[in-house]
Amino acid sequence: MSRTEALRLAEEAGVDLVEISPNAEPPVVKVVDWGKFQYQRLKEQQRNRRSNKASELKQMRFGLKIGANDLEIKLRKIREFLADGHKVKILIFFRGREMAHRELGYELIDRMVKLLENEAVLEQKPLMAGRNLSIVIRSK
Template structure:
C-alpha cells in the first residue's frame, strides 16, 4: 500500500504572497509585515522563513531552523509509529450469563494484558434471545471496566457489533511505566554479582539499615 505523503510547507523564496503574519523564532508575535521584511529578518537571524498556516488571511509564517524542525517532526512520527506497533489488541470473551469463577479468570487475564501495555477488547457473545437484552451486556461491560480501572481506562464504550457487544480498554500509561521500572530494578538486582561471603546480599541490607539509623 502506497503511503500518503504530506507536502512540505513553503519556505523562504517559495512563499509568494505580498504580506504575512510573522511569528519570531522564540514564538513572539511580530504582526503583519511585508514578505520582503519577513525574509530579511529570517536571513539576519541565519534561519528559515516557514509557512505554518497557509490558509490564514494573511498566511502565518515563522522564523525557524527548518532542517531541525523537519528532523524533530520525523522523530515524533517515528516514535508514534513505534508505539502504535507495540500496542497489541488482546481479546477477552464473555457470555452474558457468566459464572463468578470464569469472570474472575477473565478479569485477571485482562489485567495482565493491560499491565503489559496492551489494549483489551472485551466482547460479549449473545446467544438466541439474549440479543433482545443489550442493557444486560452494557451493565456487564461497565462492571468489568470498573474492576480493571486500576490498570486501564475505557477507550471505546460498549457498542453492538453484529451479534456481539464490544468495548475497548486502553492501559494506563503511568501504571505500565511504573511496572516496567519495577521489573527493570528487579532484573538489575538479580544481575548484580554477590560476594562469596554474602551470597544473599545481607551485608548490603545491614549497611543500609545502619545508614538509616545514623540519619
C-alpha cells in the same frame, strides 16, 4: 571547512563523507564508515519495530451468563495484557434470545469497567455490532 578539504580528510581516513542535513546553511556532513552507518541505522529500525509491536490489540470474549469465578479469571488475564502494554477489546456475545436483553450486556460491561478502573481507561464506548457488544480499554 570547505567541501574539498572534508573530502580529502575522509579519503585519508579511508571512510566516507555523509551529508546529514542538506537544508542547513552550510550543509551538515559527517565523516563515517558508510557500511557501519547503514548497519547501525538498520539495527535501530529493528528495535523501533520491536517496541511498536508491543501495543497489539488483544481480544477477550465473554458470554452473557458468565460465572463470577470465570469472570475473575478472565479479568486477571486482561490485567496481564494491560500490564504488558496491550490494548484489550472486550467482546460480549449474545446467543439466541439473549438479544432481547441487551441491558444485561451493558450491565456486565459496566461491572467489568468498575473492576478494572484502577488499571484501565475506557478507550471506546460500548458498541453494539450484530450479536456482539464491545469496548476497547487501555492501561492508565
